[in-house]
Amino acid sequence: MNARDPQLPLQADEASALGEFAARVWDEEIVPALTQYIAIPAKSPMFDADWAANGHIEKVLRDAATWVESKKVAGLKLEVIRIPGRTPVIFFEVPATKAGSEDSIVLYGHLDKQPEFNGWRADLGPWTPKYEDGKLYGRGGADDGYAIYASLTAIMALDKQGIPRPRCVGIIETCEESGSYDLPAYIDMLKPRLGNVSLVVCLDSGAGDYEQLWMTTSLRGMVSGVLKVEVLTEGIHSGDASGVVPSSFRVLRQVLDRLEDSKTGRLLPDSFHCEIPADRIAQAQATAAILKDEVYKRMPWACGADGGPVLPMTAEPVEVLLNRTWRPTLSVTGVDGFPELKSAGNVLRPFTAFKLSLRLPPVIDGNNAALELKKLLEDNAPYNANVTFTPDGRAGALGATGWNTPDLSPWLSEAINTASQTHFGKPVGYIGQGGTIPLMSMLQKGFPKAQMMVCGVLGPKSNAHGPNEFLHVPYGKRLTAAVAQVMAAHP
Incomplete structure (x- = not known):
């Protein structure tokens, strides 16, 4: 049994030792491990249909598991754990060192990655890791291959000093970037082994800056899929066909006009909107006071028509924060049916296809939204064109539902603020995120009384999913120590 009184708060020297331990492990072990991880193109199944045969996901999974076991x-x-036909999951558990503790802390992360994308700096690339000025560049390190390494380091930091903690359980999936469609089956299988989950620590989120600990208060849901318009069975000389055959691109534009006001970007169906809770508006106001116009200036704006930068949809910081967290937004993330410019002859194309990404407010049901979107886009097609919308969702869920954190208990609110003050020198910040982590809504439904600590290293310009993605290593060190301190404060 641990000799330290678990009721006592951490002393300054203990908290400092947590930070020193985390920093040392990051420098000596985590950065080298992530450097090897980044070099492996472990793309998520949506982007690598032959993922099982290619073996990249298996490689990063085995490397991470070996590292954990070596500690x-x-x-x-x-x-x-493997279910036939599904991506595998790492499950680990460490018994409690706090006498009488019957609770479990769940630590979550994922190892699959987004695809390459273009536009990387000449000396960088998605699979060519580079450590420069405290930033580890390459795909997946920050989103979020570091999570399993940081999670175990937080546990080790506490155990090294004999600081009591509850039982810890890790769930590391390999399908998150495809919408976590395999995860529900594993959660159902593992639920009896998770125990009494009273705290979930998710390290797959972002930060408003690198100056303080940031807690994620909400995550948007998402419907993604392919909208395709077909008008011909083959391409026809545009001089012969134009004016007779309706352009598939024009039909697609008409169909999207049902969904979005192209002048403002506002989504038209009322059912895709929700009333923003008053406490989230208040938090957005507080966060805007901290970040000010950096909430939009952090973007890599192109040079505009007048020589200045392209303008944001709004320059009001509070509205920027609410737009990217509580309001629905449409993005077109891919196209098909278009030849490259150098090969584009005078041909009226037979079809146009867009990959759509529709971000939803946290409390809108993703599956219902996907069904409504399909009906909206497909019904009463102009010119009787063949219009289809095929959602990406699988395993019975056509869309992902977002998440709005439950009220923080007094112990957690105090613990995260103390941890931020200790390891960053500033109070904790609260910010909603525009991305989606499907696990959070799953766990909240399965464990409605559990507290949620959702945070991460994706701060300004870290650019997850895009070119020049990086992991801010100094922030990762402090975040790891802060997580350990919160785990020590668990009642």
Whole structure:
């Protein structure tokens, strides 16, 4: 049994030791491990249909599992769990060191990655890691290959000093970037082994800056899929066909006009909107006071028509924050049916296809939204064109539902603020995120009384999914120590 009184708060020297331990492990072990991880193109199944045969996901999974097992944490048990036909999951558990504790802390992350994308700096690339000025560049390090390494380091930091903590359980999936469609089956399988989950620590989120600990208060849902308009069975000379055959691109524009006001970007169906809770508006106001116009200036704006930068949809910081967290927005993330410019002859194309990404407010049901979107886009097609919308969702869910954090208990609110003050020198910040982590709504439904600590290293210009993605290593070190301190404060 641990000799330290678990009721006592951490002393300054103990908290400092957590930070020193985390920093040392990051420098000596985590950065080298992530450097190897970044070099492996472990793309998520949506972007690598032959993921099983290619073996990249298996490689990063095995590397991470081997690293965890090599730490020889007392009582640690690790399994790679496999359901036939699904991406595998790492499940590990470490027994409590706090006497009488019957609760479990769930630590979550993922190892699959987004695809390459273009526009990388000449000396960088998605699979060519580079450590420069405290930033580790390459795909997946920050989003969020670091999570399993940081999670175990937080546990080790506490155990090294004999600071009691509850039982810890890790769930590391390999399908998150495809919408976590395999995860529900594993959650159902593992639920009896998770125990009494009272805290979930998710390290797959973002930060408003690198100066303080940031807690994620909400995540948007998402419907993604392919909208396709077909008008011909083959391309026809545009001089012969134009004026007779309706352009598939024009038909697609008409169909999208049902969904979005192209002048403002506002989504037209009322059912895709919700009333923004008053406490989230208040938090956005507080965050805007901290970040000011950096909430939009952080974007890599192109040079505009007058020589200045392209303008944001709004320059009001509070509205920027609410737009990217609580209001629905449409993005076109891919196209098909278009030849490259150098090969584009005078041909009226037979079809146009857009990959749509529709971000939804946190409390809108993703599956219902996907069904409504399909009906909206497909019904009463102009010119009787063949219009289809095929959602990406699988396993019975056509869209992902977002998440709005439950009210923080007094102990957690105090613990995260103390941890931020200790390791960053500033109070905790609260910010909604525009992305989607499907696990959070799953766990909140399965464990409605659990507290949620959702945070991450994706701060300004870290650019997850895009070119020049990087992991801010100094922030990762402090975040790891802060997570350890919050775990120590668990009642």
